[in-house]
Amino acid sequence: MTVAVGRSVARSDGEAKVRGVADYGVDVVLPGMCHGALWRAPVPSARVVSIDAEAARRVPGVLAVLTGADVENRPTGISLCDQPLFAWPLVRYEGEPVAAVAAETVEALEESLGLLRVELAETPAVADLASALAPDAPLVHPDWASYASLSGAQWPRERNVVCELFSDTGGVDQAFSSAAHVVEDTYRADRQYQASLEPHVAVAEYGAGRFTLHVAHQFPFNVRDRVASALGVRPSEVRVVGHHIGGGFGAKLDVSLEPYAALLARAVGRPVRMENGRSEDLMTAQCRENAVVTIRSALSESGELLACDFDVVFDSGAYAIDAPYLASMPMFAVGSIYRVGQARVRCRAVYTNSSPTGAFRGVSGTYLVFAVERHLDHIARELGLDRRELRLRHLRRSGEKMLNGQTLADADILRECFDRAEELAPFSSLGKGPYRGVGMAACVWLTNPLAGSAVVKLNEDGTVGLVTAATDNGSGAVTMGLRQIAAEELGVDALDVVISMPDTDVSGYDAGSQGSRTTRVVGMAVKAAAERVRERALAVAADHLEISPADLELAAGSVQVRGAPSRRLQLAEVAKLAAAHGGPITGAGSYSTPMPAYAPTCATGLLFPVFPTPTYHLHVAEVEVDPSTGNVRVLRYIVVQEVGRVVNPTGVVGQIQGGVAQGLGYALWEWLALEGGRYRQRTFESYGLPLSVDVPRVEVVTLEHPDPESPYGAKGVAEPPVVPVAAAVANAVSDAIGAEINCIPILPEAVLDALASQDGAGARGVHLSRGGAGAEAGGA
Amino acid sequence: MMAPVAEFRSACSTEEAVTWLAELGADGCVLAGGTDVMMQYARHELGPAAFVHIEGIEELAGVGRDGVVRIGALVTHRRLAEDAALRTSNPALADAAATVGGWQTQSVGTLGGNLCNGSPAADSAPPLLVADATVELQSRAGIRRVPLEEFFLGRRRVDRRPEELLTAVEVEPLGSRQAEVYLKVGRRGAMVVAVVGLAARLSFDARGAIAAARVALCSAAPTPLRVRSVEQALVGLDAALPGWQDATSPSLRDGIDALMHAVSPIGDLRSSEAYRRAVLPGLLARAIEICRARAGVGVPEG
Numbered sequence A: 001m002t003v004a005v006g007r008s009v010a011r012s013d014g015e016a017k018v019r020g021v022a023d024y025g026v027d028v029v030l031p032g033m034c035h036g037a038l039w040r041a042p043v044p045s046a047r048v049v050s051i052d053a054e055a056a057r058r059v060p061g062v063l064a065v066l067t068g069a070d071v072e073n074r075p076t077g078i079s080l081c082d083q084p085l086f087a088w089p090l091v092r093y094e095g096e097p098v099a100a101v102a103a104e105t106v107e108a109l110e111e112s113l114g115l116l117r118v119e120l121a122e123t124p125a126v127a128d129l130a131s132a133l134a135p136d137a138p139l140v141h142p143d144w145a146s147y148a149s150l151s152g153a154q155w156p157r158e159r160n161v162v163c164e165l166f167s168d169t170g171g172v173d174q175a176f177s178s179a180a181h182v183v184e185d186t187y188r189a190d191r192q193y194q195a196s197l198e199p200h201v202a203v204a205e206y207g208a209g210r211f212t213l214h215v216a217h218q219f220p221f222n223v224r225d226r227v228a229s230a231l232g233v234r235p236s237e238v239r240v241v242g243h244h245i246g247g248g249f250g251a252k253l254d255v256s257l258e259p260y261a262a263l264l265a266r267a268v269g270r271p272v273r274m275e276n277g278r279s280e281d282l283m284t285a286q287c288r289e290n291a292v293v294t295i296r297s298a299l300s301e302s303g304e305l306l307a308c309d310f311d312v313v314f315d316s317g318a319y320a321i322d323a324p325y326l327a328s329m330p331m332f333a334v335g336s337i338y339r340v341g342q343a344r345v346r347c348r349a350v351y352t353n354s355s356p357t358g359a360f361r362g363v364s365g366t367y368l369v370f371a372v373e374r375h376l377d378h379i380a381r382e383l384g385l386d387r388r389e390l391r392l393r394h395l396r397r398s399g400e401k402m403l404n405g406q407t408l409a410d411a412d413i414l415r416e417c418f419d420r421a422e423e424l425a426p427f428s429s430l431g432k433g434p435y436r437g438v439g440m441a442a443c444v445w446l447t448n449p450l451a452g453s454a455v456v457k458l459n460e461d462g463t464v465g466l467v468t469a470a471t472d473n474g475s476g477a478v479t480m481g482l483r484q485i486a487a488e489e490l491g492v493d494a495l496d497v498v499i500s501m502p503d504t505d506v507s508g509y510d511a512g513s514q515g516s517r518t519t520r521v522v523g524m525a526v527k528a529a530a531e532r533v534r535e536r537a538l539a540v541a542a543d544h545l546e547i548s549p550a551d552l553e554l555a556a557g558s559v560q561v562r563g564a565p566s567r568r569l570q571l572a573e574v575a576k577l578a579a580a581h582g583g584p585i586t587g588a589g590s591y592s593t594p595m596p597a598y599a600p601t602c603a604t605g606l607l608f609p610v611f612p613t614p615t616y617h618l619h620v621a622e623v624e625v626d627p628s629t630g631n632v633r634v635l636r637y638i639v640v641q642e643v644g645r646v647v648n649p650t651g652v653v654g655q656i657q658g659g660v661a662q663g664l665g666y667a668l669w670e671w672l673a674l675e676g677g678r679y680r681q682r683t684f685e686s687y688g689l690p691l692s693v694d695v696p697r698v699e700v701v702t703l704e705h706p707d708p709e710s711p712y713g714a715k716g717v718a719e720p721p722v723v724p725v726a727a728a729v730a731n732a733v734s735d736a737i738g739a740e741i742n743c744i745p746i747l748p749e750a751v752l753d754a755l756a757s758q759d760g761a762g763a764r765g766v767h768l769s770r771g772g773a774g775a776e777a778g779g780a
Numbered sequence B: 001m002m003a004p005v006a007e008f009r010s011a012c013s014t015e016e017a018v019t020w021l022a023e024l025g026a027d028g029c030v031l032a033g034g035t036d037v038m039m040q041y042a043r044h045e046l047g048p049a050a051f052v053h054i055e056g057i058e059e060l061a062g063v064g065r066d067g068v069v070r071i072g073a074l075v076t077h078r079r080l081a082e083d084a085a086l087r088t089s090n091p092a093l094a095d096a097a098a099t100v101g102g103w104q105t106q107s108v109g110t111l112g113g114n115l116c117n118g119s120p121a122a123d124s125a126p127p128l129l130v131a132d133a134t135v136e137l138q139s140r141a142g143i144r145r146v147p148l149e150e151f152f153l154g155r156r157r158v159d160r161r162p163e164e165l166l167t168a169v170e171v172e173p174l175g176s177r178q179a180e181v182y183l184k185v186g187r188r189g190a191m192v193v194a195v196v197g198l199a200a201r202l203s204f205d206a207r208g209a210i211a212a213a214r215v216a217l218c219s220a221a222p223t224p225l226r227v228r229s230v231e232q233a234l235v236g237l238d239a240a241l242p243g244w245q246d247a248t249s250p251s252l253r254d255g256i257d258a259l260m261h262a263v264s265p266i267g268d269l270r271s272s273e274a275y276r277r278a279v280l281p282g283l284l285a286r287a288i289e290i291c292r293a294r295a296g297v298g299v300p301e302g
């Protein structure tokens, strides 16, 4: 029996957050602190002709004005080093920093920004994917060929294509030429904003040759490295201190304001605070990218998938950020869940003069799975096949390989996902009635393998200290999961595990809150560290009790004799004894997941080659479409998810519900449209997040196939629930109206257009759903 | 340059408020719940010398009944949505109020503010228009009464002089064999500004056919508007006949044609012009259906 793992242990930061006393990034105030802000380019493409900062500098209270002329402005990045600190001389996206100002007050700051004279000569913008790929397209980066990659790795890239992945099993064209059926579709997805309640914020100070940054960031060590490289100092000269994060969802993995805050702090010799306004945050958040996916499938007479030609073009925006890595994602969307026969995959990440895109929970998986699953439904419709049956016929089995050559040892879990969903609600029983429909979508997802570490110490009062730079971005991975693992190992109450906030000076390296890695990867480190503490505690107690350590166990905050629990030493006593006999008890642990084997020759441009610790997912959505308005209501939502082991039931269900809500927002309400490289939506008034009244109760089934390589068997949980949502919903909507919905978000207008085309010749019939409900947007 | 900070004056009586408004003229700005004003102020869209805060004026917060229903300018949307008597006398107004923003907006946003703000999307306007509302405007010079239909002059323009305070709105309660509804189109279940909104008040004859109709819209033209041509076309429509909602049924089609002629929607961030037009026919049909059900005429299942 476990004492902590598997239980709904409360999060350690819950009460402080509910009471409003938790210290978030936005709450940091330092003595002598002043304020900083950026002058951001108002156009997507221009040349900076001149900057006259005279008047801006003369505003009383202004402490510094910095531009590209005042700094080294070396290009840096997390994949390709293509991004300078300041637009100088080229402006490549609307919102790009042109100058940074520090002032005593926010008022002086605003006045100074208003007086900065920046002369820009606008140049033609590369406004969208198609124009970026045109042979005569202007280059977003005229110097693209000279850029170095961070790791030294090379990959295929040319002009506006920042990375091209290409993979071909061979035999694709032959399969198409002899196929009984060919089905082709093109899918489009717009961008999605992470929309964390806390915008980007950074407080920097500089003294004694070192920078200290106070952040609410998912990846403090990346802030350290990125600030160091942008400023040309050693990483160890930068200390990053983490605070509670008011939401990140990927937007707080790369740096944003931090390098500018550090620059200004050094320039003025005082702490500088910077915070994005909401529109500023939306416009520069590194949103989920827009993309176009074309799939062509060759099928046998009976509907066997023989070959697939899969082409993706996605928008990296003005800089590479992580796009070269994301270009590999199609390798895990095609041929991973369903056998597709021979496959050719091409994915191009493309520069445009728009805000750079980047990491967002589920990254490109959302629209890739949308494309794959919509395409399957379309095939089923074309060939008159049952949609579930078509999927089951092609479902991967354990031991089969994905396109990257990686073996899925446990893919039979997929079949279990389908069976469990069927038990809960038979697919053919859902979506009945006028304008109702049902859809399903499956995916495989990874648990990010990157390195983590922890130190566990036995405190002198018998509590346990856990020091790690792993960050809790709100998921509970640290405040529940890691605490529970330490408590379980040491037989203490989870409430008696005290966790540190991240601090790069204090903790070992941690690869940040990304890819559902914390519970599994850092959990392994915590477990290893706690094992050392346990060994030492047993040894110390054994000495004192004059008994073999093998006869001792840790339980209920004590070391006790097996079978005779009344013979025991409280952990507080053990800690004190240890101090006098060899020193305090601490243990350190480190871990990174070994990379699974794959076929390096399967593709070119494959920078993200494997999906370690895979998990399997099936989502089912039932919807009703309002035929008068085209609005979609989600009636029922079912998730079957493999999690390895449920460490905290409340946490697992919460993450799945949250992921689904975010996926529903992506599918139905959140719309971030580009026009000429600029965002049309810029506030929460026009960028509509889902509300509690819009999101149904999510029915969650967790499957537990413990991973022997994981702490208590736990695999990644929190990232993937967002991935298949748009696919399941779009399939359900298409089913409801009997027409293909191939764009994300599913705009009511598109639904009405599809309905009208169903009516033939565009007749505008009057659609009334039964009962007359639906158009009344009920308030609270 | 920073805008100078506005003076804040909180009035205790209508008398005091109109005195200040007369003194300030165009430099004054009435502040009720502030849900519109404070956003406009934050965006530097207005820079008054002084705010005249009126939320403390008790006499503007009441609901009275004397043949007509008299609703004080400070009555909030939440009150309109919840007040049992108002829900009976003016249910479409309650429908509309329940769709305004979210709970917080409804709790502080007022009817007077919604009208004086002059938004083409004001949710309370269509239900008030189908209730033949009249607004009462008071200044030191006296009281002026303006039919709501004439109050809206254009986008963000209403027939209110700077020195006038809107004190009340008078509306007709529902009569017998009448029913009304407000339908709002928006992408989410709450917190949406109307893509379009439609209110209908229908009178039925003994058989269940439409004897008289009033229809009004918001977000379909530069101002909220009554659509009299639609009203005329609907008279005689017998929604009890099977297949009435079929677009070939003469009256409904005439009503829809009239509707499409009467509107001049724009395309904006919330929706395209085409979409606004596309949803209107269905809304009109649904409004008729709901009114029939609410009036309890000719509905087999009740």
Ligand SMILES: Cc1cc2nc3c(=O)[nH]c(=O)nc-3n(C[C@H](O)[C@H](O)[C@H](O)COP(=O)(O)OP(=O)(O)OC[C@H]3O[C@@H](n4cnc5c(N)ncnc54)[C@H](O)[C@@H]3O)c2cc1C
Pocket: B029, B030, B031, B032, B033, B034, B035, B036, B037, B038, B039, B054, B073, B074, B099, B100, B101, B102, B105, B108, B109, B110, B111, B112, B113, B114, B115, B116, B117, B121, B122, B123, B124, B160, B164, B165, B166, B167, B191, B192, B193, B194
């Ligand atoms: C989040 C949010 C959501 C919203 N959603 C909706 C919605 O769904 N539908 C909708 O219609 N509106 C919506 N609004 C707008 C607003 O809430 C309403 O228009 C509300 O009724 C305004 O009332 P108020 O008391 O807050 O007005 P204020 O903001 O105080 O005033 C509005 C205008 O009217 C003037 N004014 C106010 N009272 C008087 C008076 N008695 N005499 C003379 N002039 C006066 C003011 O000077 C100002 O010009 C929303 C606002 C917000 C912030």
